[in-house]
Structures are given as C-alpha cells and as structure tokens.
Amino acid sequence: MNPEEEKDWMLFLLLEGELEGEELQKVEQLIQENAEWKKAWDLMKLSVLPEDSSIALSSAEKSILKKRGATILPPPFEASWMSYVAAASVLLLAFWYWGFYQTGQTPPQVVQSEANPLLTPEKTAPAPNSGTIIDSSSTPILSDKSNLSESLAPPTQLTVSTKKKRAEENIAFAIEAEQINIRPLDPEIELTPSSPSYIMPGFIYTKTFGDAPTNEVGNKKMMALMGNATEWVNNTRRIWSAIQDPELSFRRVKTDQGPGLAIDFNSHAYGASAQLIVKNDFIKNLKMQK
C-alpha cells in the first residue's frame, strides 16, 4: 500500500468502527492535527450512503404484491373458506362424472403426452358431441327446465395440455377439461340426476418448483381425473388436503361464443380455472322455442 492508500485504509477502518486502543488514538490525533488527514476524513465520512426514502412502492403496487386471501377474509374465516372451496371442487368433479353416468357415455380419458410432458404444447381427445354451455347467472334462461334438458348435450371432451408456464423454475402442468358439469347458482334449480347438465370448461393444474419432482407431481394430479367415481373423489380429497391459503376470484369474460363468468382458483400447489358461458346460439334457440 502506498501512503495515500494506507491513509484511506485507516480512515475506512475508523469509519467502520474497527479501530481500537492505540491505533484509534493515533488516527484521531492525525485528523485533529493534520489538515490533509482532516480533509480526507471529511470526504470519507461523505462516502456513507445517506438514507434515501425517495424510492418506494406506491400503495397500489404493494397491494398487487399482497395476497388477497388475508385482506378479503379475516383469519377466522380462512378455515371455513378452505372447506367450502374444497367441498365445491370435490362436488364439481363428482358432478362431472355423474353427467357421463347419466348419459351412459364413457368418461373421457386423459390423453397423456408420450414426449416430454413439460414441453408438449397440447393434445386433444375427439369430441363426439359439442355440448352446450350455459351461464348459471342467467336466471330467466334457466327457468324452463324441460327445454334445458333437451338442449344441453352431455360432456364428452377432455383436453390435456402441458405447458411451460415460465422460462424460470415455475412450471405449470395443465389438464384441461373442456366440459365439466357444475351446479347452477340459481337456487330454484335443484341438481338431481335428472337435472340438465350444466357444462363448464375448466382446467386444473399443478405448480412445481425448486427441487420438487416435477413428473411425480404432474402424474399425481393427472390421476385425479382418471379412474372411476370413487377414485376421483378420493384423489380429489387428497389434492384438497394439500391445499393451503386458497384464493377464489371471479371475473366477467367475453368470448366468441358469448358472455360468461370466469372463476379462478389458486393455491400453493394447485390451481383451477373455469368459465361459465352463455352460448349465443343457445340464447337464440331458446328465444325461438319460446
């Protein structure tokens, strides 16, 4: 070290509070007695970064970072909310299967990619019937149950897609069920085996991250949609038992087929999304029947 650098080093140690005893006294004396040391010390002190509160997130930006589960629902309600969502989801899958059972059709088979499942874009099973989609919030349309029974076709199609959600470590493993039966929100309509099928396209996916065994997690999820009704319910129960801090949100959607309501469910390991859509041609048919 040259003398200048040695001076800086001693002043640095003084600034960092690392000088003690004789060394500390010596440096302090030099600062008091020597103008050059005094000037260097004044400059060294200025090298400490001043507090800067000018850079901050706005409250809106912070609210985006926050998780809504805690802000919308107070903690005591979280457990019951979880139960509600879990129960609803089990019912959703059970009703889906029930639709096949009632119509005597074979339940859809999951189409599994033989290639790397994480990189295969999409595979679709054949669809014998197209099915009609109805928005549960459209009470006037749902008033005529007999018309609905005739109009609504059973669910027949299941699409499996696997996709890489992000370029980073998070990978979404998606299973899409084009049509899932779901109970309408209209309280006047009872869901019985003879009730019309309400069709709901949706998907369930798993998120894998870090060191998690990606394929294993993905396969577990796929199992939930295969097998008989009992297996479905059991698998679904297993999935929901692993769910923590679920969030459920609703949004309006406009599709080419018609207006609808989208339901998004998200949690730590699993997520689901679905849309209830009033098909334009369905509305037209009902009007013509009336």
Next chain:
Amino acid sequence: MTVSEYNKAVDEWSDALLRFLCKSTGDRDTACDLVQDSFESLWIRREYVEVSYVKSWLFKVGYRKMIDHIRKQKKTTELEEIAEIKSSSSGSEYLGLEDVISKAVAGLPESQRTAVMLRDYEGYDYKSIAELTGTSESQVKVNIFRARQKMKQMIGKLEIVI
C-alpha cells in the same frame, strides 16, 4: 409463514428491496419486476422461510435475480460504461451532494456497489453480506473499502462540496 405474515413482509421490506434493486439496476421498472419476482418466490416458498429470516431471504433472492437479469441483458458492462460517461461528464454542471453520491454509486463495479449499499442502506455486517452475495467476509470488506475510496475521490473532485 401465514398470509398475514407474508403481507406484513411486503409492508416492511418491499421498499428496501426496491431501493436496493433500483440503485443496482438503474431502472425502476426493472427493479419493480424483480421485487415482484422475489415476493412471488417468497410466496411459493413461504412454508420453508422463517419469518425472522424473511428480509435476508428476500435480499438474497432479489440479488440473484438481479444478477441473472443483468447477465441476461448483458448490461453489466453497459451500466458501468454509462455510469462512467455520466460521472466523467459531471464536472461542468452543478451537482448536489446526493447527485454526486448517486452517480458515484452507479459508477462502481457491481460487487462494490452491492456491498456498500447493503452495508449502508440495510445495515448488514460483513458476514451477512458475504452470505448474501456468495463471497468471503474479507472480500466484502475490501469491496466496501474500494467503493468508499472511489466515492471519496469523486466527491473530492467537487469543490462545491468541500
């Protein structure tokens, strides 16, 4: 970590993380993205992160994401070059002390800049900075010394400050 603990972490540490990343990258939008990514990682990993270590965990993740981002963008040299140009052209214009310090910090090599910011803004000791940046304590100390030395020289060039 519960949802409320996570949200509390957002309130407590998001500004500090943004400031650190903003000063490191020189771009607020990029810093905001990195902050969001960091908190998203925290949310995903919340079961494994103890509340008492949230701050250092966030800074560690944020720092790594920032390094990845800089490498991807190949901005390491560019940022330093830009800062170099800015600092060299600052002689003819009036600058306050804060401006000088900001420019001086921006002109530091990434390792020195990170070390001195974590030291001064966040009050981390050498050991914590070493763990966070994946270097040794002695290297952190040298980095901070070099950073202060360069800043001292830059500030010293401005008579107005003295």
